[in-house]
Amino acid sequence: MADDVLYTVEAGVPQNPIEDLLRMDRIPHIWCPGCGIGSTVNCFIRGLQASGLDLDKVAVVSGIGCTGRVAGYLKLDSFHTTHGRAIPFATGLKLANPELKVVVYSGDGDLIAIGGNHFIHAARRNMDMTVILINNMIYGMTGGQVAPTTPISATASTMPHGNYEPAFNLPHLAESCGAVYVARWTTFHVRHIIKSVKEALLKKGFSFIEIFASCPTLYSRRNKLGDGLDQMIYFQENSEIKNGADTKSVGVDFQGKIIVGKFVDIERPVYHEAMYGHLKEKYGEEYMPSDEIKEFISGQNGD
Ligand SMILES: Cc1ncc(C[n+]2csc(CCOP(=O)(O)OP(=O)(O)O)c2C)c(N)n1
Ligand code: SF4
Ligand SMILES: [Mg+2]
Numbered sequence: 001m002a003d004d005v006l007y008t009v010e011a012g013v014p015q016n017p018i019e020d021l022l023r024m025d026r027i028p029h030i031w032c033p034g035c036g037i038g039s040t041v042n043c044f045i046r047g048l049q050a051s052g053l054d055l056d057k058v059a060v061v062s063g064i065g066c067t068g069r070v071a072g073y074l075k076l077d078s079f080h081t082t083h084g085r086a087i088p089f090a091t092g093l094k095l096a097n098p099e100l101k102v103v104v105y106s107g108d109g110d111l112i113a114i115g116g117n118h119f120i121h122a123a124r125r126n127m128d129m130t131v132i133l134i135n136n137m138i139y140g141m142t143g144g145q146v147a148p149t150t151p152i153s154a155t156a157s158t159m160p161h162g163n164y165e166p167a168f169n170l171p172h173l174a175e176s177c178g179a180v181y182v183a184r185w186t187t188f189h190v191r192h193i194i195k196s197v198k199e200a201l202l203k204k205g206f207s208f209i210e211i212f213a214s215c216p217t218l219y220s221r222r223n224k225l226g227d228g229l230d231q232m233i234y235f236q237e238n239s240e241i242k243n244g245a246d247t248k249s250v251g252v253d254f255q256g257k258i259i260v261g262k263f264v265d266i267e268r269p270v271y272h273e274a275m276y277g278h279l280k281e282k283y284g285e286e287y288m289p290s291d292e293i294k295e296f297i298s299g300q301n302g303d
Contacts, residue, residue: 018045021055023075030069034228036187036213037067040134041074043190044105047197053101060103061090063110066140066215070105084114087122090129098272098296101201102129108149109139112168116148123177123206125271128296130200130207133170136215144218151254155222169251174208175264181207182247182264186235187214189260196262205270212258225255272296 007014022045031037048058055076062071064083071078081089090102104111111119111133122129138156139145146156146163149170153162171182181203183196193211200207214220214231225231234255242250243261250259269277276297279287289297 017049018042021045021048021075023073026073029073031066032217034214034216034231035066035140036136036211036215036228036231037070037134039187039190040132040193040211040213041070043193044070044132044197045074047194048201050194050198051201053201057099058101058103059090059093060105061086061093062104063106063115064141065107065110067105067107067134067136068110068141084110084118086110087115087118087129087131091118091122091127094128098128098292103201104129104131106133107140108133108135108137108170109145109147112148112170112173113139120173120177123174123179123208126178126180126205126268126274128204128206128270128272130197130203131209132197132200133208133210134213135170135210136213136219137167138215138219140215140218144215144222151252151256153254154219157218157222167252169247170210171208171250171263172247174206174210175247178206178268179208179264180205180266180268181262183208183262184210184212184250184258185260186212186239186258188232188235188239192241192260199262199265203265205268212252223254 007016058076060071060074060076060078062068062080063086071080086104086106090104093100094102135149137150139147144157146159148168150156150163151167155162171184174182181200185193196209200209214228216228220231239258239260241261242259245259245261245263247263252258272293276289
């Protein structure tokens with residue numbers, strides 16, 4: 001399916017080309033009007049379709065939160081796990097079955113607050129997985145509490161006088177910990193997201209895409225920023241594409257400029273390669289890895 005096909009017509013009936021990958025029996029979804037999460041799902045499915053990956057070998061893992069519901073709407077092998085534990089669950093999947101392309105799709109609170117420790121270690125290990133993080137700068141599902149991504153001075157239910165804790169600069173965190181692919185977009189950048197999803201899925205190693213999305217119900221309303229459309233206009237007017245930008249320089253202030261783009265695309269041994277290389281060197285012929293590991297390492301069938 002071409003990236004830019006909005007719908008197809010079969011027997012006179014318009015068809016959304018992403019429907020095949022949605023569990024339509026679960027629609028309507030839970031997201032509020034104007035929420036940005038749905039747009040990211042549309043882009044993710046299009047990027048996945050464009051990647052040409054065997055869909056029987058793709059697994060999607062979410063944690064808990066409004067974004068955490070994504071896994072449940074995807075017609076793939078998808079898992080709705082516990083809060084903050086999507087990455088360790090995905091790590092287990094990948095270790096047990098190296099031929100899978102494992103995707104983690106979750107929120108900023110889930111992945112960076114309670115799950116922050118898992119995030120940094122998966123990046124450090126260069127575990128082969130794609131992490132898609134929806135940054136709405138807040139804990140959406142539980143009532144708009146402050147998150148480690150809430151900008152200074154923004155108001156949250158647990159920061160009624162305005163936030164005074166500095167927010168993480170996530171591309172910089174991911175790069176510092178060892179991610180081999182790092183990109184950031186907003187929900188305004190649909191075509192860029194599709195392209196990045198395709199690239200990240202085809203990249204070996206820990207790939208990370210941060211997508212800024214609106215939470216009109218809790219973040220925008222409390223901060224008097226209007227509705228989902230107003231937030232989209234903010235994304236349009238305040239984003240600047242700077243591919244290759246130094247991730248140190250891409251922190252985001254309250255309603256400030258958002259630097260987007262592909263920041264990192266490098267190569268280094270993935271976890272399975274490091275393990276294979278080390279054990280092979282240490283034990284020589286006595287080391288007998290599984291066929292799946294050999295296949296993953298070589299991209300074909302072992303040595
Ligand atoms: C162990 C545990 N602690 C706390 C919660 C409550 N909880 C559910 S979702 C969530 C925050 C979700 O925020 P985020 O990941 O940003 O997702 P969003 O809803 O914004 O998409 C919290 C604190 C929980 N379910 N389990
Ligand atoms: S609370 Fe916010 S993040 Fe959750 S569905 Fe509503 S708009 Fe989206
Ligand atoms: Mg959130």
